[in-house]
Amino acid sequence: MQLLKIKNQIDIEIKNILSNKYNIDKKTIVFENPKEIQNGNLSTNIALQLTRDLKQNPIIIAEAIASEIQISEYISEVKVAKPGFINIYFSDSYFKMLIEEVDINYGSFKRKDQKKYLIEYISANPTGDLHLGHLRNAVYGNALVNLMKKAGYNVGTEYYLNDAGAQMNNLGLSARYFYLLLCNQEVDFPEDGYRGKDIESIGKMIFDEFNNQKKDESIDFFIEYSYKINLENIKSILEDINIRIDSWVSEKELFKNDIVKDTLQILEDSNDLYEKDGALWLRTSKYLDEKDRVLKKSTGEYTYFTADVAYHIEKYKKGFTNLINIWGADHHGYIPRIKSSIFSMGQDPDTLEIPIIQMVNLLEDSKTLKMSKRAGTSVTIKRLLSEIDKDVIKYFFVMRSPDTKLDFDISLAKEQSVNNPIYYINYAYVRINSILNKALEFEYKSKLNNQYFTEIEKNIINLISTYPELIVESANKRLPHIIANFLYNLASLFHKYYDQEKVFTDNPIIVEKKLYLLEKISIIFQDGLNILGIKLKNKM
RNA sequence: GUCUUGGUAGCUCAGUAGGAUAGAGCAAUGGCCUUCUAAGCCAUCGGUCAGGGGUUCGAAUCCCUUCCAGGACGCCA
Numbered sequence: 001m002q003l004l005k006i007k008n009q010i011d012i013e014i015k016n017i018l019s020n021k022y023n024i025d026k027k028t029i030v031f032e033n034p035k036e037i038q039n040g041n042l043s044t045n046i047a048l049q050l051t052r053d054l055k056q057n058p059i060i061i062a063e064a065i066a067s068e069i070q071i072s073e074y075i076s077e078v079k080v081a082k083p084g085f086i087n088i089y090f091s092d093s094y095f096k097m098l099i100e101e102v103d104i105n106y107g108s109f110k111r112k113d114q115k116k117y118l119i120e121y122i123s124a125n126p127t128g129d130l131h132l133g134h135l136r137n138a139v140y141g142n143a144l145v146n147l148m149k150k151a152g153y154n155v156g157t158e159y160y161l162n163d164a165g166a167q168m169n170n171l172g173l174s175a176r177y178f179y180l181l182l183c184n185q186e187v188d189f190p191e192d193g194y195r196g197k198d199i200e201s202i203g204k205m206i207f208d209e210f211n212n213q214k215k216d217e218s219i220d221f222f223i224e225y226s227y228k229i230n231l232e233n234i235k236s237i238l239e240d241i242n243i244r245i246d247s248w249v250s251e252k253e254l255f256k257n258d259i260v261k262d263t264l265q266i267l268e269d270s271n272d273l274y275e276k277d278g279a280l281w282l283r284t285s286k287y288l289d290e291k292d293r294v295l296k297k298s299t300g301e302y303t304y305f306t307a308d309v310a311y312h313i314e315k316y317k318k319g320f321t322n323l324i325n326i327w328g329a330d331h332h333g334y335i336p337r338i339k340s341s342i343f344s345m346g347q348d349p350d351t352l353e354i355p356i357i358q359m360v361n362l363l364e365d366s367k368t369l370k371m372s373k374r375a376g377t378s379v380t381i382k383r384l385l386s387e388i389d390k391d392v393i394k395y396f397f398v399m400r401s402p403d404t405k406l407d408f409d410i411s412l413a414k415e416q417s418v419n420n421p422i423y424y425i426n427y428a429y430v431r432i433n434s435i436l437n438k439a440l441e442f443e444y445k446s447k448l449n450n451q452y453f454t455e456i457e458k459n460i461i462n463l464i465s466t467y468p469e470l471i472v473e474s475a476n477k478r479l480p481h482i483i484a485n486f487l488y489n490l491a492s493l494f495h496k497y498y499d500q501e502k503v504f505t506d507n508p509i510i511v512e513k514k515l516y517l518l519e520k521i522s523i524i525f526q527d528g529l530n531i532l533g534i535k536l537k538n539k540m
Numbered sequence: 541g542u543c544u545u546g547g548u549a550g551c552u553c554a555g556u557a558g559g560a561u562a563g564a565g566c567a568a569u570g571g572c573c574u575u576c577u578a579a580g581c582c583a584u585c586g587g588u589c590a591g592g593g594g595u596u597c598g599a600a601u602c603c604c605u606u607c608c609a610g611g612a613c614g615c616c617a
Binding site: 028030032034035036039043045048049051052057058081082083084085125127162164165166167168170192277278279280281290293294295296297298299301303304305308328329330331332333334335336356358359361399400401403404405407412416418419420421423424426427428430431434435437438439481482485488489492495496498499500502503504505539540 | 542543544545546552553554555557558559560561563564565566572575576577578579580581582596597598609610611612613614615616617
């Protein structure tokens with residue numbers, strides 16, 4: 001990409017100047033894209049950084065360096081500014097080159113490393129409907145996958161289904177409870193049961209289908225029935241919001257296929273296993289954990305953790321070299337033990353990365369709604385999707401840093417849908433479409449005839465030229481919201497441009513140039529929102 | 541108590557591999573539709589970047605400390 005290219009060139013040039021002039025070998029030179037265009041298109045603070053070593057006024061150093069930077073076809077001016085910045089200004093012909101390189105593959109990278117990433121996300125237990133926390137996780141994960149692919153990473157995705165253990169039993173008991181109620185049979189509510197409307201409706205479904213024929217049916221029937229319904233619901237919601245997962249792994253299968261047993265065998269060799277109080281322990285405290293963890297209870301049952309260790313090792317066995325688990329903040333305390341287990345299994349724990357997504361606080365009319373499954377008040381995505389545009393919801397989740405807890409007010413989201421930032425971006429796109437359609441009518445072509453750009457056009461090109469770097473940065477930092485912010489800024493510049501300069505004027509050369517620019521902007525909107533997993537409307 | 545994430549404008553948030561006068565949206569006030577979609581644009585108002593110390597040419601950003609808020613601390617899953 002052009003901007004990266006020219007940065008490299010100037011980087012080398014300045015390093016040469018430094019070594020010739022001051023005999024200094026500087027490893028990295030920091031470049032910035034100044035916010036204000038009067039500070040140039042590229043800027044470096046190298047002179048400021050050298051003040052201590054050289055014991056000179058930074059302005060003097062900056063001027064000495066700046067005077068030796070070659071003015072070229074691409075660089076029209078090099079200036080020194082206040083404390084000691086060196087500001088580099090691009091030539092018009094370079095702006096032309098910057099915008100000319102924008103196409104569908106703009107900002108797409110290839111990586112040379114052989115790493116294969118597996119991103120596991122959502123992995124909500126199939127004990128009920130998905131809720132908002134899962135949705136944030138899903139939307140973030142989906143955007144991260146797209147982003148990393150764009151940046152050249154080799155990425156696969158997975159959903160881990162906890163379809164074994166006590167919780168499945170609780171699910172079955174709860175469904176049976178609601179079913180038996182409908183059969184007019186007095187029963188106690190199960191101790192750790194789920195009270196949610198979703199489970200209640202499963203009880204009703206069973207009753208509707210079988211009447212009271214299943215009154216004496218074994219618990220397995222209720223477990224299987226409920227599990228199937230829940231899994232279908234989860235899958236259909238993910239389909240509704242256009243999120244695809246490559247593979248689904250079942251905890252039950254891990255036991256069936258002896259993967260858990262095999263894992264214990266490997267751990268046996270690691271010397272990190274021991275028995276105490278009739279239970280089997282893993283010495284996780286040897287590595288990162290604050291205390292050891294039980295793998296096999298004194299009752300002979302395996303813990304959830306055991307299956308999870310087996311599951312993680314299985315991921316490596318499948319050929320993935322790097323794992324990314326996207327977890328909610330409530331799972332934070334679980335990180336040290338799982339990383340420790342990876343140590344014990346002979347893998348490098350640094351190859352397991354765990355971005356933590358902060359909780360979603362659900363509000364309605366400014367009042368907090370509790371999201372506990374047990375209390376049965378969790379608000380389902382199904383309900384939200386029926387009331388609010390799914391792309392509005394998705395943008396709302398992906399526009400913010402995952403490190404901030406999110407207040408999601410249902411009533412506000414509905415009200416503000418008109419003022420929602422996604423519409424601001426989409427509106428820019430719609431305006432461009434509308435102009436381009438009109439251009440077809442008038443039989444204008446888009447064409448870059450000369451290299452004259454107005455101030456605002458240079459601003460736009462300048463911003464667009466940073467897109468490829470932002471792709472890399474946000475992918476490496478695992479922060480898709482950086483792209484959301486970028487798109488918003490681009491939309492803002494476009495709206496300004498739209499307002500300042502009409503496209504259809506008397507001069508066909510200028511019309512063609514503007515159409516050309518608009519096509520490029522449109523490409524960026526489409527590409528960026530595609531990464532975020534959001535569909536653009538063609539008309540509003 | 542320990543671990544962890546936050547604390548930036550009235551509200552919701554950007555901005556942290558140290559950089560130029562700290563930015564948006566919403567809210568408030570005032571302007572802009574006889575040419576491409578006013579879901580827009582422009583202007584005004586609004587800040588002790590939680591408090592205190594430190595590091596340095598330079599700190600919202602790094603370090604120490606105090607306070608406040610969310611989350612987690614099972615032979616549950």
